[in-house]
Amino acid sequence: MNFLASDWILTCDENFAIIKDGVIVFDETIIDINTKENIEKKYPECEIVYQGENSVIMPGLINAHLHLEFSANKTTLSYGNFVKWLFSVIQNREELIEKATKELMDNELNKLLSNGTTTIGAISSYGFDLNSCSETKLNVVYFTEILGSKPEMIDTLLQDFREKFLLAKKHKSANFIPAIAIHSPYSTHPFLIREALRIAREENAPVSAHFMESPAENDWLNYSNGEFAMFFKDMLNQQKSLQTPSEFLMSFKNTNKLSFTHCVEANKDELSKIKELGATIIHCPNSNRLLNNKTLNLEYMDSIPLAIGTDGLSSNYTLDLFEELKSAFFIHKQFQTEELANKLILSATNGGAIALGLENKGSLKIAKDSDLIVFNLPDSVEIENLTTSIILHKTKVNKTFIRGNNELN
Ligand SMILES: [Zn+2]
CATH class of the missing domain: 2.30.40.10 (Urease, subunit C, domain 1)
Structure with missing residues (x-):
């Protein structure tokens, strides 16, 4: 003792x-x-x-949202605009993924541990981070991610997701919890969302999704217009958004341990739906700033629980959550210093535990x-x-x- x-x-x-x-x-x-x-x-x-x-x-600390598979980025990706950044991710993805060796990801996890983080919510797009995440001493809520919107690819994508989730489940332990991530409403077909959430409910697995991160996402989901229109037409021959923000949110009904990351473009109605769903919002201030997205309006959030994350090194310079707290502290000027400091520390501990469904932590x-x-x-x-x-x-x-x-x- x-x-x-x-x-x-x-x-x-x-x-x-x-x-x-x-x-x-x-x-x-x-x-x-x-x-x-x-x-x-x-x-x-x-x-x-x-x-x-x-x-x-x-x-x-609980870093509720990060992507280890993009840990190799330092100066490769373009910042300043979400769509420009996304194109640079697509262009450099293979090279970055290849550079993100197990050794590199292990090293990032060890840095997290020495910087005072004890739990992470890791979004895994490919499963290449599985060994690092299952071997680390950190607690990991491991989100196998699903995405894709091409109707002819849906069955293959679902099968691939099931296999990856099954593999993650084999590593389940006291400090490794398999979970499910829906990439976003603009990138994931409603059928895939429905199927992945059905599995999440059956398994009582934590669920997370990116939501309302950029003006491009807002314009596309609401009006099938804006900076994403060209992107979807050229890349996927898609003219219209597959769902509205409300339809997307409503598909999460009866899902426990739920979180949405970013939400900087979410309007009052969407925020009240998030509240109704009992979800947490995960705030990634450095990422939002680097991609020139809005700042999350903390006063606008009513009583929705707040967690904080660094996102991946694809849109940050560090995974150290204390650094993220420092940035957030200087960004949200509308609060008194101590009031904000308390709020941020609570979001990096208790809030993270709520977001990831970890009752015994935070x-x-x-x-x-x-x-x-x-x-x-x-x-x-x-x-x-x-x-x-x-x-x-x-x-x-x-x-x-x-x-x-x-x-x-
Ligand atoms: Zn993210």
């Missing part, structure tokens, strides 16, 4: 409770969490290990998994500046526990 004491413990529970001079008692799961004074009274014989001046213990509470990180701030801090200071000044993570094991040893 571990007794770790720190100056601050962020529980990241629904009340965002913060304990000053706290102790967390844990083995694989959390046994107790309270002030040092109370723990010493309750366990008089215990050996408490203090984590040093200005120490912080908080849940390990907050430090009795009986939850002991997925936690330990680091020290450079100087003392008042409680009202604590979360802002974490976002600005957290540097090295000293310990990363996953189910009670320090994986940085």
Whole structure:
């Protein structure tokens, strides 16, 4: 049993409770969490290990949305416009995928671990990341992705998806959870969506989809018009969108553990449908900025749960979620600093757990998994500046526990 004491413990529970001079008692799961004074009274014989001046213990971060298979991109892809970027992805896909060796993906996963992430939602387009994701010490919710809209290809695509999902299922374990991703409403045929979601319901698998990322997507889905029109005509000989945004969203009825990534172009009606579905929105601010998409309006989201992700290195320079929090902190200027810092840290922990359907993770509470990180701030801090200071000044993570094991040893 571990007794770790720190100056601050962020529980990241629904009340965002913060304990000053706290102790967390844990083995694989959390046994107790309270002030040092109370723990010493309750366990008089215990050996408490203090984590040093200005120490912080908080849940390990949950990067709810990334694509490891695009980890080889650094300077190859074109930014600044979604459609231009998409063309550059199509043009360079083979070369990038080939460069994304297991070694390269393992290296990214190890970096995630040392940067304080304990869980990821990994979108897998090809299954080339399966070995890296099933071998890592991180918790992985592994989303086998389905896409394609050509009617004559549908049966083959569905068969291919089934095989990939089946293979992922063979690796199912305490820290590897097979899940299903629908690429997007513009790229995936309604038949494939229906079939994939039927499997998700049968398996009670987490589900995720990209939704309303760019103006091009909005114009195409609503008016079969805009920057995508040429793309669909030339590439797929398709003149009309296969579904409206509402039709797409309604196909997710009765789907649990559901999340939609981006949603920056979603209107009030679509947001209220997302809320009705009980889904989470996953925010990827760096990716949105690099592709010149809108900024997610956090004030517009009503009470839809919020998670945060880095997206892939195809549209980011890092998979480090603390870096993403820093960007988000400077982007969303309409909030007070501490209010925003709290909101973002909650979205990177508790929000991520909700998005990925991980009931035992995301907050430090009795009986939850002991997925936690330990680091020290450079100087003392008042409680009202604590979360802002974490976002600005957290540097090295000293310990990363996953189910009670320090994986940085
Ligand atoms: Zn993505």
